[in-house]
Amino acid sequence: MLAVDVEKRLGDFAVRATFEAADGVTALFGPSGSGKTSIVNMIAGLIRPDRGRIRCGGRIVFDSASRHDEPPHRRRFGYVFQDGRLFPHMTVVRNLDYGRRMRGLARDEGEHERIVNLLDIGGLLERRPGKLSGGERQRVAIGRALLMRPDLLLLDEPLASLDTARKREIFPYLLRLRDETAVPMVYVSHNAGEVRRIATTVVRVEAGRVTGIGGTELLEMNGDAL
């Protein structure tokens, strides 16, 4: 379980977010510019909150009161970025293997194969990211985050940079991910349709504030206009 209680001032904009996320998929849902990505970056350790506390399971990764701030590389949170961020100088297989190597974990062929099959990226392994389509790149990015064996998976608008056809291509993989892996996920999106299909808990974020926590009924109150 993830418990977040953070405050951060970013120029004129302030983010203040308090929520708890059960296992399954917690969607941070809200319009662009509402501070969702900032919240996820604070969870990942890429932005340091001005004040607050972040706990994952029994582990406190950030606590301003005791000045505890675990650096990102020790948090063990997989992060799938909107723009993929594959390493351009490594082949797909080296990208996939990166997290495991950095964490010094033993190679688990079975798990590797399972995730490669789950995401259908077996045919891409020797290619470079520059030679992949947008959808392929995003699938590899998801695989890379999973193969580091994260305690939590953060997905920041993983479909936003893709066209409709590519979105349809990737989305089933995300649903399989939810159903076939035990990793809790935080899924950031402004798209009500996506959130309705994938989320177990919805955290609605507007103008840097959490304005509702609940089930998918929260999506209806604002309609799909968001």
Place this chain on the structure above:
Amino acid sequence: MFDLTPDEWTAVRLSLRIAIVATVVALPFGVAVAWLLARKDFWGKALLDGIVHLPLVLPPVVTGYLLLISFGRRGAIGAFLAEQFGIVFSFRWTGAALACGVMGFPLLVRAIRLSIEAIDRKLEDAASTLGANRAFVFLTVTLPLSVPGIIAGMVLCFAKALGEFGATITFVSNIPGETQTISAAIYTYTQIPGADAAAARLVIVAIVISLIALIASEWLARRAGTRLHGG
């Protein structure tokens, strides 16, 4: 005309050795300074930037003079290094390499810094979320992606070292076989009546070496480019 005399060969070999040693020894310092300037904010950053660039704007003779009073036998650093480690710079080829390295350093740092600044920091963030600590982020992401800049910087530094004249001659003089590089030898031959042919031969050698370095760097940079971007 293209039979170099033994003295001329000595100058060519010495020049190559000095330029290569200067470039190779300067490289790790250059990468470290470039990374600091590109990625870190710290007190005195503007000062460090200024000091690194000083040899580019100072008259080379002034740089040579400053090296002489600091790294010479009676200079504070020179005396310390000679006593503690037996490293002597004054009137040795090592001093010429030091002068060349200092003169080439700003060019080295500049090229590497630009290439580090061009690297998307988001890739470094991604690496850290995947479990890489700062040292590994640098070694596995920043450094490999800055290879084209490192190659460019090394070539510029090498070329500068090969052509260096003012700082070298001021610091370590113009001793045949010890500190007389191609540039110093050409200068010497132009001062001696009847040595025009020797000067001309060394001029041609200098042009050939520079062209080879340039072509080699183009080739290396292209290879690194395709390796990085999977062309």
